[in-house]
Every structure is written in structure tokens, then in C-alpha cells.
Amino acid sequence: MKVIVAYMLAILGGNTSPTADDVKKILGSVGAEADNDRIELLLSQMKYKDINEVVASGTEKLASVVSSGGAVAGVAPAAGNAGAADIASAEQKKEEKVEDEGEEDGDLGDIFGEGGLFGSDD
Secondary structure, eight states, X not given: XXXXXXXXXXXXXXXXXXXXXXXXXXXXXXXXXXXXXXXXXXXXXXXXXXXXXHHHHHHHHHHTSOOOOOTGGGSOOOTTOHHHHHHHHHHHHHHHHHHHHTTSSOOOTTTTOTTSTTOOOO
């Protein structure tokens, strides 16, 4: 994930075609280790693709994913029902902890399409 973020930061900074060195420089500026294999994979998958189209496609796919949880957190406890609020709060903290553990740099699978990080090369 950090490689993708560094790539997108380069684009936001005005570099329309970031290189591996550009991505490594951004990662190095924050003390992050650069994984050459992931950088090369990203660059090969983004070759000839417009970042705006890739983000739009990914956004559409993520919008179709059903999210769960969080519904209990928005409900105010009724008077005399503080025990239920404590349980709901503990469950919410438990869910947040599980979500935090899942945010490591791992394989994102096919989140942006078939054939790699950002779809096919068609």
C-alpha cells in the first residue's frame, strides 16, 4: 500500500509519470523501506493507464462492497441501559482493533481489477 501511496503522491506533486527512483525517493523521505519488486509491479501495471480512470474504476468497485459494523456506535443508550452501551462500546473497540490489524502492507488481491494491481493491460 505504501508503494501505491508514494506513486500517487508523486502524481499529486505534478509528476505525470513517476519512475521507480521517484517512488523510492518519496518512501525514503519518510523512512520507509522500498520494495523494488512491488515498485516494478506497480509501474508495469500503471503503464499506459490514466490514474483518474484507475481511481474511478476502483471507487466503483469499492462502492459495491457491503460494509458492516458501526451501526451500534451511533445509537445513544437509553436511561438505565448503560450496561448495553458499555457492551456496544467494547464491541466497537474490538472491531476497530481488528480493522487496525488488517491495515498492514499485504496483498490486496484483485481490488482494482483482474490481472494485477490495477486491472488488465487492455
